[in-house]
Amino acid sequence: MKTKSDVVIAGGGLAACIIALRLSENGLKVAIVEAGEQICGNHTWSFHRTDLAPQDYERLRPVVVHEWAGQKVLFPRFSRSLTTPYASITSDALRKAVHAAGNIETIENTKVEELRANGVLLDSEAEVEAPCVIDARGFATDDALRLGFQKFVGVEVELGRPHGEEVPTIMDASVDQKDGYRFFYVLPLSPTRVLIEDTRYSDEGTLDFEAVHADVLAYAANRGWVVKELIRTERGILPITLAHDARTYWERIPQHVAPVGLRAALFHPTTGYSLPMAVETANLIAGLGQAVTTAAVRKAVQDFALRRSREQAYFRFLNRMLFQAAQPRKRYVVMQRFYGLRQSLIQRFYAGRINRADKLRIITGKPPVPIQRALRCVSETRALAGN
Ligand SMILES: Cc1cc2nc3c(=O)[nH]c(=O)nc-3n(C[C@H](O)[C@H](O)[C@H](O)COP(=O)(O)OP(=O)(O)OC[C@H]3O[C@@H](n4cnc5c(N)ncnc54)[C@H](O)[C@@H]3O)c2cc1C
Known part of the structure; x- marks a missing residue:
């Protein structure tokens, strides 16, 4: 069976859904094919x-x-309290918005077997034809990317009594520093509901779910929070970029494929977060108007990704300082020092838009890591070669 669309997106995660919503505003017909039970997962x-x-x-x-x-x-x-506002979207909300958009078709529980120049082949042997084929199938390892990991288990819990937290705790690093830089991330979702994540900046991309889940509950108990009900769990092993040869990365992607999201390595090098870049990518693609073809999307996204990769060289250097110069148990010192800087600089850092003065400010003063080890982190070429 063959169906037709203006745009077909392989993978129905964050980037796919944000892009589809944006394109549907332009009146384009979009098909999203998702291998999982439903689009947007559980985030x-x-x-x-x-x-x-x-x-x-x-x-x-x-x-x-x-x-x-x-x-x-x-x-x-x-x-430290910061006045930077924080916000969350959920899988449920995004899914509902996509389903409510008139011209987005979602094909769930279906794997894309092959991306072709003019459409995708599905595991049901059906085909979706479209002049624009976008690959949003999530992260793919590649030796042009050298990585550390931000890994976590998050548990959403309903408490017996109000927790009293008004704002998110982005990092509570006042805890035992095991498995690299470790902190708890706490989002107060209602007066009695919190999402608690035990996060580690670790060299190893593996996660002992049961053990970390138990650590989350121990943290809650330690805060005096009595858990009435476990609502939901989430887990992640996010890429933190130590070195990136973006040109080689893009040369390896076949010309008939236009990747986006993590598939295009479009994430913040120090947090692994990709929502802001997914929004920027959606703007770029929407900016093409009705001329949305694979070649046009690929060119726009590739130019954007190569530019961002150049701008992010400094972040990768800082990541190497964190992962390779600092002893794992002492990694927190780097972040503790960073959070002593001006709020506006911290905001630009997370937005990936630091300027020359910020770069100087971040490394000025007594280094939080041994200088000899820091010097060894300077060369990205060396890091890519694994030395
Ligand atoms: C638990 C968790 C929490 C996170 N929290 C944040 C956060 O707070 N803020 C932030 O900015 N980032 C966060 N991230 C990081 C990052 O933004 C997310 O991983 C984000 O979902 C990546 O978006 P994506 O669209 O590139 O990939 P994904 O959202 O992973 O989507 C890829 C989709 O492709 C599907 N797929 C794969 N192969 C096929 C195939 N062959 N056929 C069809 N479908 C396929 C997958 O099932 C998946 O649904 C989080 C990550 C995780 C894992």
């Missing part, structure tokens, strides 16, 4: 409001489920 995707341009935030607002006026961090040496 809470969060971001700093300052990561997005105000007009982009307004566009995303219908799927924003939580908004907070500020955020805080805790380290062994100090704690």
Whole structure:
């Protein structure tokens, strides 16, 4: 069986859905093919409001489920409240928006077997034909990317009594520093509901789910929170970029494929978060108007990705300092120092838009890592070769 669409997207995760919503506003007919039971999976995707341009935030607002006026961090040496607003969207909200959009067709429980120049072949042997084929199948390993990992288990719990938290705790690093830089991330979802994540910046891309899940519950108990009900869990092993040869990465992607999202390595190098870049990518593609073809999308996304990769060289250097110069148990010192900097700089850092003065400011002063080890982190070529 063959169906036709203007755009077909392989993979129905975050990037696919944000892009599809944007294109449907332009009147294009979009088909999303998702291998899982349903599009959007099971996530809470969060971001700093300052990561997005105000007009982009307004566009995303219908799927924003939580908004907070500020955020805080805790380290062994100090704690700090920041006035940067924070927000979350959920899989449920995004899924509903996609299903409600008139011209998006979702084909769930169906794997894309092959991406072709003029469409996709499905595991049901059906085909979706489209002049624009987008690959949004999530992260793919490649030796042109050298990685550390941000891994976590998140547990959403309903408590017996109000927790009293007004704003998200982005990092509570006042905890035992096992398995690399470790902190708890706490999102207060209602007066009695919290999402608690035990996060580790680790060299190993493996996760002992049961053990980390138990650590989350131990943290809750330690905070004096009595868990009445376990609502939901999520887990992630996100890529943190230590080195990236973006040109080689893109040369390896077949010309008839236009990748987006993690598939295009479009994520923040230090957090692995990709929502802001998915929004920027959606803007780029929507900017093509009705001329949305695979070749046009690929060119627009590739140019954007290569430019971002050049701009992100400094972030990758900092990541190498964190992962390779600092001892795993001492990694928190790097972040503790960073959070002593101006709030506006911290905002630009998360938005991936730091300027020359910020770069200088971040490394000025007493280095939080041994200088000899820091110097060994300077060369990205060396890091790519695995030395
Ligand atoms: C638990 C978790 C929490 C996160 N929280 C945040 C956050 O708060 N903020 C943030 O910015 N980022 C967050 N991230 C990081 C990142 O933004 C997400 O991983 C994001 O979902 C990546 O978007 P994507 O569209 O590139 O890939 P995905 O959302 O992973 O989507 C890829 C989709 O492709 C499907 N697929 C794969 N192969 C096929 C195939 N052959 N055929 C059909 N479908 C296929 C998969 O089933 C999946 O649904 C989080 C990641 C995880 C895992």
